Amino acid sequence: MIALIQAGGAGTRLKSITGDLPKPMVPICGKPILQWQIENLKASGCNHVILVVSKNGTAVQDYFGFGDKFGIKIEYIVEQEPLGTGGALYFASKMIDEDFALLFGDLMIDVDWNRFFAFHQKREALITAFAHPNGHPADSDVLVADADGKVRKMLSKHDPRDFFYENLTNAGLYIVSREILHRFTEPVQIDFEKEVLAPSIPEERIYAYRSSEYVKDCGTPERYYGVTADCQNGIIAARNLAKPQPCIFLDRDGTINHFGDYVIRPEMLLLEPGAAQAIKKINASPYLAICITNQPIVARGETTIEQLQSIHFKLEDLLGQEGAYLNDLYFCPHHPDRGFPGENPAYKIDCDCRKPKIGLLLRAQRRYNIDFKNSWMIGDTCQDVQTGINAGCHTCLLLGGDPNPYKKYADAKPDLICQNLAEAIDKILALK
Numbered sequence: 158m159i160a161l162i163q164a165g166g167a168g169t170r171l172k173s174i175t176g177d178l179p180k181p182m183v184p185i186c187g188k189p190i191l192q193w194q195i196e197n198l199k200a201s202g203c204n205h206v207i208l209v210v211s212k213n214g215t216a217v218q219d220y221f222g223f224g225d226k227f228g229i230k231i232e233y234i235v236e237q238e239p240l241g242t243g244g245a246l247y248f249a250s251k252m253i254d255e256d257f258a259l260l261f262g263d264l265m266i267d268v269d270w271n272r273f274f275a276f277h278q279k280r281e282a283l284i285t286a287f288a289h290p291n292g293h294p295a296d297s298d299v300l301v302a303d304a305d306g307k308v309r310k311m312l313s314k315h316d317p318r319d320f321f322y323e324n325l326t327n328a329g330l331y332i333v334s335r336e337i338l339h340r341f342t343e344p345v346q347i348d349f350e351k352e353v354l355a356p357s358i359p360e361e362r363i364y365a366y367r368s369s370e371y372v373k374d375c376g377t378p379e380r381y382y383g384v385t386a387d388c389q390n391g392i393i394a395a396r397n398l399a400k401p402q403p404c405i406f407l408d409r410d411g412t413i414n415h416f417g418d419y420v421i422r423p424e425m426l427l428l429e430p431g432a433a434q435a436i437k438k439i440n441a442s443p444y445l446a447i448c449i450t451n452q453p454i455v456a457r458g459e460t461t462i463e464q465l466q467s468i469h470f471k472l473e474d475l476l477g478q479e480g481a482y483l484n485d486l487y488f489c490p491h492h493p494d495r496g497f498p499g500e501n502p503a504y505k506i507d508c509d510c511r512k513p514k515i516g517l518l519l520r521a522q523r524r525y526n527i528d529f530k531n532s533w534m535i536g537d538t539c540q541d542v543q544t545g546i547n548a549g550c551h552t553c554l555l556l557g558g559d560p561n562p563y564k565k566y567a568d569a570k571p572d573l574i575c576q577n578l579a580e581a582i583d584k585i586l587a588l589k
């Protein structure tokens with residue numbers, strides 16, 4: 158595995174902390190960010206790193222040399238003048254003959270690159286972008302992707318958005334196919350996202366790899382201190398998907414959003430008081446936050462899959478307004494009983510994903526390497542509790558949602574009973 162790292166950034170906004178150090182040399186818990194990156198790549202089997210540096214900054218070369226100290230081969234592309242985020246690909250085309258990782262040297266990361274590469278190779282993608290939800294989607298560039306991750310378009314943070322969209326932001330890590338390199342025939346300044354990534358979307362081989370792993374930039378003092386705290390707390394390394402992940406699975410209606418009439422339009426969805434702040438606490442903890450919901454309204458013909466997605470984009474918008482996000486959301490659109498007017502027969506099946514079956518949890522487990530026995534299922538009915546029990550998770554029943562939580566699976570005994578999500582999360586996080 159080979160990686161090309163843009164390591165030329167000057168740390169202008171961090172001057173108060175780091176003086177004149179280039180951004181990739183900014184220390185986090187005693188090591189430069191770039192060293193964390195190289196060690197992370199090496200842990201995934203990468204043996205060759207090419208660093209793109211500016212002719213003025215010798216700090217990176219002085220520290221890393223040819224990589225002997227780090228057990229990895231390091232080469233350099235020294236830019237005589239700044240060539241943007243993509244100009245170095247011209248030089249790289251003479252050094253690389255395989256699909257490669259492309260990343261920016263100011264990001265603190267801990268990623269299972271083998272999982273990322275496998276996703277890219279399975280889809281024979283031209284470029285695969287590492288994508289994740291964040292706590293501020295409204296001021297982020299976001300990717301619009303289909304269920305398999307194929308990117309349909311990019312939404313710039315500079316363009317107004319008067320519609321709901323998935324909280325899926327482009328993190329700045331890529332796997333790039335070798336075949337793109339022959340397009341770079343001269344050393345000119347190129348913006349990778351605007352001039353390479355965006356124009357390739359119509360070719361339909363640009364993918365978004367959705368992950369819960371840690372990728373954050375440290376470009377401002379506030380972010381720098383946040384990343385340092387995460388490093389000290391062990392969260393950065395723990396989120397690597399090569400390691401089993403603890404997760405808090407959350408039911409939707411009556412748990413995250415207000416229980417009432419079936420939500421068949423975005424405007425009908427309202428958050429439960431305290432739910433967004435509770436999810437924000439999960440986001441800062443070792444647990445993933447993944448919503449698991451039965452939505453038989455699709456089978457009943459009251460809404461379409463597209464309308465349901467738009468309801469979920471509104472949910473992400475409301476959470477994002479309070480700095481919270483779900484790592485993912487899985488829904489069951491099915492219902493087993495046929496014979497009602499207006500129903501959609503395609504979804505009237507006895508599926509394997511309607512809770513208390515655990516098909517949705519198993520899908521989440523495959524994608525995020527979830528360790529069920531260190532995970533929780535929280536919901537406002539015993540059907541949710543039974544789901545958690547069926548998967549081998551701890552369970553928590555909320556009494557403040559569905560007025561009749563015991564109407565099905567009343568024998569399912571939760572480990573914890575709380576009034577609402579805020580109370581449940583405080584209690585669960587206090588157990589760790």
Ligand SMILES: [Zn+2]
Nearest residue numbers: 489491508510
């Ligand atoms: Zn289903």
